[in-house]
Structures are given as C-alpha cells and as structure tokens.
Amino acid sequence: MSSPDSSESFDLIGERRAVISGAGQSDIGRRLYRDPLELTLDACLAAVSDAGLTTSDIDGLSTYPGGMEAPLGFSGAGITEVHDALRLNLNWWTGSMELPSQLGAVINACLAVSAGLAKHVLCFRSVWEGSAQGNEGRSAVMPGGSPGSSYRASGFMEWLLPYSAPSAAMWIAMMANRHFHEYGTTREQLGQIAINARKNAALNPNAIYRDPMTMDDYLNVRMISTPLSLYDCDVPCDGGTAVIVSRIDTVDDLRKPPIQVEALGTALHGRPSWDQFDDLSTMAVRDAGSQVWGRTDLKPQDVQVAEMYDGFSFITMTWLEAMGFCGKGESGPFVEGGSRIARDGELPLNTHGGQLSAGRLHGFGFLHEACVQLWNEGGERQVSGNPEVAVACAGGGPMAGAMLLTQRR
Amino acid sequence: MSTEVPFRILPRVGKRNEHYWHGGRDGELRFQRCADCGYYLHPPTVLCPLCHSKNIVIEAVSGKAEILTFTINYQPWMPGLEVPFVLAVVRCLEQDDLRITTNIVGCDPEEVKIGMPVKVIFEAHEDEEVWIPLFTPDESERP
Numbered sequence: 001m002s003s004p005d006s007s008e009s010f011d012l013i014g015e016r017r018a019v020i021s022g023a024g025q026s027d028i029g030r031r032l033y034r035d036p037l038e039l040t041l042d043a044c045l046a047a048v049s050d051a052g053l054t055t056s057d058i059d060g061l062s063t064y065p066g067g068m069e070a071p072l073g074f075s076g077a078g079i080t081e082v083h084d085a086l087r088l089n090l091n092w093w094t095g096s097m098e099l100p101s102q103l104g105a106v107i108n109a110c111l112a113v114s115a116g117l118a119k120h121v122l123c124f125r126s127v128w129e130g131s132a133q134g135n136e137g138r139s140a141v142m143p144g145g146s147p148g149s150s151y152r153a154s155g156f157m158e159w160l161l162p163y164s165a166p167s168a169a170m171w172i173a174m175m176a177n178r179h180f181h182e183y184g185t186t187r188e189q190l191g192q193i194a195i196n197a198r199k200n201a202a203l204n205p206n207a208i209y210r211d212p213m214t215m216d217d218y219l220n221v222r223m224i225s226t227p228l229s230l231y232d233c234d235v236p237c238d239g240g241t242a243v244i245v246s247r248i249d250t251v252d253d254l255r256k257p258p259i260q261v262e263a264l265g266t267a268l269h270g271r272p273s274w275d276q277f278d279d280l281s282t283m284a285v286r287d288a289g290s291q292v293w294g295r296t297d298l299k300p301q302d303v304q305v306a307e308m309y310d311g312f313s314f315i316t317m318t319w320l321e322a323m324g325f326c327g328k329g330e331s332g333p334f335v336e337g338g339s340r341i342a343r344d345g346e347l348p349l350n351t352h353g354g355q356l357s358a359g360r361l362h363g364f365g366f367l368h369e370a371c372v373q374l375w376n377e378g379g380e381r382q383v384s385g386n387p388e389v390a391v392a393c394a395g396g397g398p399m400a401g402a403m404l405l406t407q408r409r
Numbered sequence: 410m411s412t413e414v415p416f417r418i419l420p421r422v423g424k425r426n427e428h429y430w431h432g433g434r435d436g437e438l439r440f441q442r443c444a445d446c447g448y449y450l451h452p453p454t455v456l457c458p459l460c461h462s463k464n465i466v467i468e469a470v471s472g473k474a475e476i477l478t479f480t481i482n483y484q485p486w487m488p489g490l491e492v493p494f495v496l497a498v499v500r501c502l503e504q505d506d507l508r509i510t511t512n513i514v515g516c517d518p519e520e521v522k523i524g525m526p527v528k529v530i531f532e533a534h535e536d537e538e539v540w541i542p543l544f545t546p547d548e549s550e551r552p
C-alpha cells in the first residue's frame with residue numbers, strides 16, 4: 001500500500017501556531033451519581049481559569065464525541081449544552097466522533113486557531129460510564145439487548161455482534177494474540193503496563209485504584225478474553241476533562257507559560273476497520289505515530305514523558321512501537337521488568353495511572369497529564385528534571401491521534 | 410426457533426448484505442466479487458475499490474480458510490451468552506485479504522491455534538432467515 005509522505009516544510013506545519021494554555025478536570029470517581037453536565041462544566045471552568053481567561057475570551061468549542069444518548073454514559077454533554085450553559089459567543093465549533101481518536105477534538109481546535117477561525121478554543125470530554133453501569137456491570141450498557149429482543153446489528157457492528165463480540169476488549173485481544181504469536185510477547189510483559197499504571201496511580205490523589213498490584217495479582221485475576229484479563233481493561237468512571245487551545249499570538253493574555261504544539265499525528269493509511277486492517281498486530285497508531293516524526297526535528301529519544309492510551313494495556317504496547325520508542329514487535333522486551341517505563345526510568349509512562357488505574361476519562365486524561373507534567377504540577381508523581389518534551393496519544397484500532405508537546409523555559 | 414439454537418444478536422439484512430447472511434441456506438459462503446478484475450469485496454460495497462467497476466457479482470467460495478488470530482472469550486457480555494467461546498479473524502483461501510470475523514466451533518477452545526485450517530459451517534436461524542457462517546477445524550487439511 002502506498003503511503004503518502006507526510007513530511008512537510010516548517011511553514012506547512014500549521015499546528016505550531018497553536019498552544020495549550022490551560023487544563024482542568026472535574027471531580028473524578030468510580031460512580032459519582034452527579035449530573036454529567038455539571039461534571040463537564042466543572043472541568044471547562046477549571047480549564048478556563050487555569051489559562052487565566054474568562055468565558056468571554058472563549059470563542060471556540062470542540063468536543064468528542066458530541067451529545068449522544070447511547071451507549072449510556074459515553075457522553076456527558078454535547079456542544080449545544082455547554083455552549084448555552086456558559087453563554088459562549090463562538091467563532092468556531094465542532095463536536096464529532098469520526099476523528100483520529102478522542103484527541104481529534106483537540107487536534108481540530110489546533111487547526112482552527114492555526115487557520116485564524118478562533119483564538120481560544122475550549123475542548124472537553126466527559127463521561128459517566130461508572131454511574132451508567134451502576135451495579136449491573138458492562139452488560140447494562142452493551143448494545144444488542146437480550147433473547148427475544150428485536151434489535152438488529154448494522155454498520156460495522158453487523159460483522160461483530162452476530163459473533164457475540166460486542167466489546168473492544170475482544171477485538172483488541174485478537175490483536176494482542178497476533179502480537180504474542182508473531183513476536184513472542186508474554187502476559188508477564190503486558191502486565192508491566194498495568195502494574196506501572198497502578199504504581200503511578202498510588203501517587204495520584206484523583207486516581208480510582210491506588211492499592212499496589214503485584215505480578216501475581218495481575219496473572220491471577222480473572223480472564224476477560226485471552227490474553228487480556230480484568231487488569232488489562234480500563235476502569236469506567238465519571239468525570240470531565242477540558243483543555244484550552246489558544247493561538248500562539250495570545251501568549252501575553254495567558255496566566256501560565258503555554259505548551260507548544262510541536263507536531264500532530266492523524267494518519268490512517270490502512271483500511272478503517274478492526275478486522276480488515278492490513279497488520280493485525282498494530283493498527284492506526286502505526287500511521288499516526290510515524291507522521292508525528294515527519295513534522296519535527298525532535299526524535300523519540302527527546303521525549304521525557306509519554307502519556308499513551310491504555311483503554312486496554314495492549315494498546316499502549318502498540319503506541320510504544322508506533323511512536324518509535326522501540327522497534328516493531330519489540331514492546332515486550334522494552335517494558336520487561338518495568339524499570340524503563342517507571343516514573344524514574346528512561347521513558348516515564350502514564351504517570352497519572354492511565355485509564356487502567358486512574359479511570360477511563362477517554363483519551364483526554366493523557367493530554368491533561370502531559371500538560372500537568374510539562375507545567376511541573378504533578379506533585380508527588382511529578383517526573384524530575386523539569387521535562388520539556390511530552391507525547392499524548394489516544395485511540396486504538398482504526399482511530400489514532402498523537403500530539404507532541406514542548407515546554408521550553 | 411429450535412431451543413438448541415444459541416442466542417445471537419442477528420444482523421439487519423438488506424439488499425447489500427443478503428448474499429452473506431442467506432448463503433448458508435444453500436450451504437454456500439458467498440461474497441461480492443468484481444467481474445472485471447476478480448477482486449473479492451468484503452464487507453459488501455457498491456463498487457470495486459481497486460478498479461472502481463460497478464460490475465459486481467455474487468460468488469460462492471470454497472469455505473476453506475486459515476485462522477489469522479483469535480481470542481477465547483470468558484466474559485458474559487450479554488444475558489444468554491454462553492462462555493467460553495472462540496472469536497477469530499479468518500482469511501479465506503481465495504484471496505490474501507478476504508477476511509471475516511467469526512466464531513470457531515466444534516472443538517475445544519484450547520485446541521485453536523493461529524494458522525489452523527478451518528472450513529465454514531452454518532448456524533441456521535430459519536425463522537429469522539439468517540444463516541450465520543461459522544468455522545470449524547478442517548480435518549481434511551490435518552497433516
């Protein structure tokens with residue numbers, strides 16, 4: 001398959017006109033039973049004030065996935081609700097889920113400020129999957145109903161639901177199994193992603209699960225879909241995250257030194273499908289990752305903090321390879337023993353605890369944490385040495401978005 | 410529906426996909442195929458992605474395939490779902506990229522391996538006019 005070259009000369013790298021000026025989160029919990037709009041707005045207002053702005057400065061609004069009723073808990077609020085609740089005057093706005101990952105909403109905002117359509121874009125993502133599931137577990141929010149139901153599967157689910165495959169856990173499990181088969185990757189290696197996340201979550205007061213996890217705990221927990229066990233799956237939660245994307249010439253209006261958007265990755269060169277993609281041991285992350293390095297002089301070795309999607313632990317492994325932190329198929333040996341990805345290792349990974357332990361804030365949590373680390377606001381979990389280069393990556397399967405961020409003091 | 414037929418969420422069948430879900434009535438695994446360049450198309454579409462021809466016909470394939478990857482699922486995602494069971498991506502022998510996600514049945518889940526030869530069988534949901542293509546180890550290909 002031909003892959004268009006995404007390398008560009010500097011003047012075509014428009015995302016450099018975008019900075020991240022503020023970040024905020026609502027309360028986060030396993031089940032908060034709060035109005036999801038309230039969680040959303042708490043996060044939005046926290047981000048606005050973190051940037052040193054007021055809502056009257058906000059002239060752009062962007063979200064993933066936009067307002068939707070089903071699956072229950074997947075969207076806390078859409079554009080319209082937030083727009084009206086804050087009485088914003090918008091010059092640009094968008095809310096969609098057909099994007100290069102959840103962070104596609106932030107990437108869109110970078111493009112909007114770069115194009116001059118807006119100065120300060122409020123980007124948000126909120127979830128209430130914890131409360132939505134209540135005490136019934138995941139089956140409460142699964143598509144398809146039960147015996148006797150008249151529901152019929154359509155769209156891409158037509159090819160999965162009749163085979164009793166309603167969950168991404170199963171689709172990702174098949175990718176992981178292919179990786180195990182081709183490269184000899186082991187559950188012990190995969191387990192380092194979950195154990196590392198838990199270690200970091202212990203130092204994050206907002207994380208959901210903070211008790212220590214041993215390799216024995218990991219290997220003995222119940223299997224979900226081989227080779228993925230319960231601890232390879234992220235934890236549904238309630239909470240909102242927001243960031244402000246600002247145009248670079250507004251720096252003087254801002255409270256904090258802004259974080260530079262250095263390069264973006266949005267590519268998808270293979271077929272947009274969980275089972276038809278050419279290489280079943282990686283996926284869209286491969287293309288989004290390599291695109292990033294064609295748009296910057298920085299190299300993977302320059303990255304000091306990596307916040308990379310772990311909706312399932314195996315997705316982080318594919319991101320490690322896609323972002324060039326190790327070779328293709330080498331993520332197993334790379335994470336072996338866990339020291340390399342530890343907070344004091346050569347590539348501190350998912351320093352807030354990831355979605356595995358800090359909660360499934362769905363993509364935006366990684367960007368929030370990358371910003372926290374670059375602003376040196378990590379408290380007990382802060383990576384030492386004033387990190388200046390971070391990546392935030394989200395998505396898995398046929399959607400992936402990557403952001404390379406810098407904070408040069 | 411006979412009581413032995415397991416619970417499944419059935420597909421919404423229409424003009425574009427009926428060849429796939431009805432083929433089992435005649436014991437055939439059917440796909441769209443470009444009559445101009447010979448490329449098999451799946452999931453169903455309206456033109457050939459390689460040559461853009463709209464000259465698309467429906468053809469049966471041998472039903473022989475190879476397991477590219479799989480998972481043994483233990484999680485009871487929905488009421489009525491019996492676990493464990495095997496979900497797999499198989500490649501039909503006719504074309505390198507002619508793949509479907511399916512279930513592997515008729516063997517112990519622990520016996521399933523990547524690269525294993527399999528062949529199609531059909532699970533009939535006659536009242537709903539849906540025949541679900543499933544795969545089972547192909548003993549004739551056993552060394």
Ligand SMILES: [Zn+2]
Binds near residue numbers: 461
């Ligand atoms: Zn053709």
